[in-house]
Amino acid sequence: MEKKSSNNEFSLRIISRNTNAPIFLIISFATIFCMIYVNTIVSDLSEITGLRRYNISDLPQTIFTVELRDHDHHEDAKQVLVTSLTPTQVHDDDDSEVPDSLILPKNLTTRDQRILWFRRKLPESELLNSNELTREFHSRVLEFLNQGCGIQFFMTWFSPAKTFGNRELLAMETLFKSHPQGCLMIISRTMDSKRGYGILKPVMDRGFRVLTVTPDIPFLLKNTPAEAWLNEMRKGNKDPGFIPFPQNLSNLIRLALLYKYGGVYLDTDFIVLKDFSSLRNTIATQSENSNTKQWTRLNNAVLIFDIKHPLLYDFMEEFALTFNGNKWGFNGPYLVSRVVERVGSNPGYNLTIVPPKAFYPANWIEIRKFLKQPGNETESAWVERKVKELNDGGTFAVHIWNSRIRDSKIEEGSVLAKLISDHCIICKNIYT
Ligand SMILES: *[C@@H]1O[C@H](CO)[C@@H](O)[C@H](O)[C@H]1NC(C)=O
Ligand SMILES: *[C@@H]1O[C@H](CO)[C@@H](O)[C@H](O)[C@H]1NC(C)=O
Numbered sequence: 001m002e003k004k005s006s007n008n009e010f011s012l013r014i015i016s017r018n019t020n021a022p023i024f025l026i027i028s029f030a031t032i033f034c035m036i037y038v039n040t041i042v043s044d045l046s047e048i049t050g051l052r053r054y055n056i057s058d059l060p061q062t063i064f065t066v067e068l069r070d071h072d073h074h075e076d077a078k079q080v081l082v083t084s085l086t087p088t089q090v091h092d093d094d095d096s097e098v099p100d101s102l103i104l105p106k107n108l109t110t111r112d113q114r115i116l117w118f119r120r121k122l123p124e125s126e127l128l129n130s131n132e133l134t135r136e137f138h139s140r141v142l143e144f145l146n147q148g149c150g151i152q153f154f155m156t157w158f159s160p161a162k163t164f165g166n167r168e169l170l171a172m173e174t175l176f177k178s179h180p181q182g183c184l185m186i187i188s189r190t191m192d193s194k195r196g197y198g199i200l201k202p203v204m205d206r207g208f209r210v211l212t213v214t215p216d217i218p219f220l221l222k223n224t225p226a227e228a229w230l231n232e233m234r235k236g237n238k239d240p241g242f243i244p245f246p247q248n249l250s251n252l253i254r255l256a257l258l259y260k261y262g263g264v265y266l267d268t269d270f271i272v273l274k275d276f277s278s279l280r281n282t283i284a285t286q287s288e289n290s291n292t293k294q295w296t297r298l299n300n301a302v303l304i305f306d307i308k309h310p311l312l313y314d315f316m317e318e319f320a321l322t323f324n325g326n327k328w329g330f331n332g333p334y335l336v337s338r339v340v341e342r343v344g345s346n347p348g349y350n351l352t353i354v355p356p357k358a359f360y361p362a363n364w365i366e367i368r369k370f371l372k373q374p375g376n377e378t379e380s381a382w383v384e385r386k387v388k389e390l391n392d393g394g395t396f397a398v399h400i401w402n403s404r405i406r407d408s409k410i411e412e413g414s415v416l417a418k419l420i421s422d423h424c425i426i427c428k429n430i431y432t
């Protein structure tokens with residue numbers, strides 16, 4: 001029972017509904033952790049992180065305001081915590097789908113219309129603003145990373161939680177199959193919710209370490225070359241372009257995350273086949289000249305960088321200087337290609353550029369073949385060869401270009417189906 005009640009406390013959403021109450025203190029997760037678990041040893045860390053905010057069954061309609069006067073004396077604080085729980089109103093962001101509101105209406109075609117619309121819309125959107133949840137961002141990340149992660153991964157999710165589907169979940173499973181000691185942070189306001197927790201629970205329940213965390217974007221960009229860019233955006237001085245702004249922000253946020261914390265950024269549409277720990281300061285080639293083997297395009301769907309790596313700084317600088325929300329890919333894959341072409345050979349950067357087979361063994365046209373069930377023996381043999389080649393060769397992960405194949409089924413017996421079956425953990429809904 002001890003454990004149950006402490007988990008209850010864990011699921012509290014620490015939010016003051018009454019902003020006039022000065023006694024309310026924002027306290028770090030680390031502190032709560034100490035207070036609550038001071039006498040309660042719980043070994044399953046994923047359970048702790050998973051239950052940190054939401055326990056669906058326990059807190060159906062209630063949140064609590066926690067009032068603390070002293071969080072240095074753990075025993076006292078624990079008592080305060082236990083005795084001063086005050087049920088208040090629900091703060092339920094289960095279905096927060098705010099990013100949608102920043103998607104430009106189709107009828108706004110000129111630059112001036114877009115700027116005007118964006119200037120009006122941005123303040124209403126929570127995307128760039130600070131609140132109780134965003135202010136906890138850094139301490140939640142540090143607390144999570146403090147567990148001693150084998151390798152730290154970041155993903156971003158700027159779409160509604162309900163669109164985090166089977167393929168994303170399978171991608172996550174393959175990540176953990178190859179990196180059981182890894183820690184994955186899903187940087188997302190929408191997934192940092194009851195609904196998001198519900199989606200990820202099957203993976204968390206198996207002991208894998210996942211944190212969904214609402215980003216503090218101004219904090220992430222602070223003291224980076226993109227800080228001024230963000231301020232211009234917020235003032236409404238810049239054209240957001242017609243490409244969904246939140247998605248394009250992802251191109252920038254991944255850079256800022258790695259700059260601040262180091263680790264691996266991975267898009268949510270990779271099937272991971274192997275451990276990445278041999279890779280350092282690495283960017284992957286998407287396409288190369290077949291004769292010279294020189295890369296022709298790099299991609300930012302996977303980035304592996306040490307903390308404060310100067311190339312990340314260069315990427316952010318380029319983003320801020322050349323942001324163009326009207327050109328697909330301009331701030332993402334094209335950007336990293338442009339910058340690496342310019343400074344990548346700088347000897348101090350120790351940059352490793354891996355060939356296409358490492359992460360992009362198929363382009364977005366070839367990937368369609370990976371979805372298909374073999375129709376005859378020749379095709380079956382091809383599938384077998386391909387799967388073996390990918391599993392045994394120098395492929396770390398397969399980018400499946402999900403935005404291009406979202407509507408196509410992964411057929412039974414196909415290359416992708418076989419790869420996923422080989423590398424999944426829960427393995428539900430592969431053929432969808
Ligand atoms: C675009 O459409 C919205 C309604 O969907 C309308 O309120 C707005 O005035 C339109 N703007 C322009 C510039 O046509
Ligand atoms: C590159 O490697 C050298 C030698 O190991 C090291 O001194 C230097 O700090 C590295 N540079 C970066 C940007 O990591």
Ligand SMILES: *[C@@H]1O[C@H](CO)[C@@H](O)[C@H](O)[C@H]1NC(C)=O
Pocket residue numbers: 375376377378379
């Ligand atoms: C197998 O199917 C493919 C595609 O339908 C076809 O091009 C190929 O000729 C077939 N091979 C055999 C041996 O039937």
Ligand SMILES: CC(=O)N[C@H]1CO[C@H](CO)[C@@H](O)[C@@H]1O
Pocket residue numbers: 003004005007008055056057058
């Ligand atoms: C402490 C506690 O009651 N935890 C529960 C949280 O919710 C899950 C189901 O969603 C239960 O399995 C846990 O026991």
Ligand SMILES: CC(=O)N[C@H]1CO[C@H](CO)[C@@H](O)[C@@H]1O
Pocket residue numbers: 243244247248250251324325326327328329330331332
């Ligand atoms: C201009 C730009 O970089 N656009 C990107 C916006 O985000 C989508 C989805 O991530 C990318 O495909 C575009 O390339």
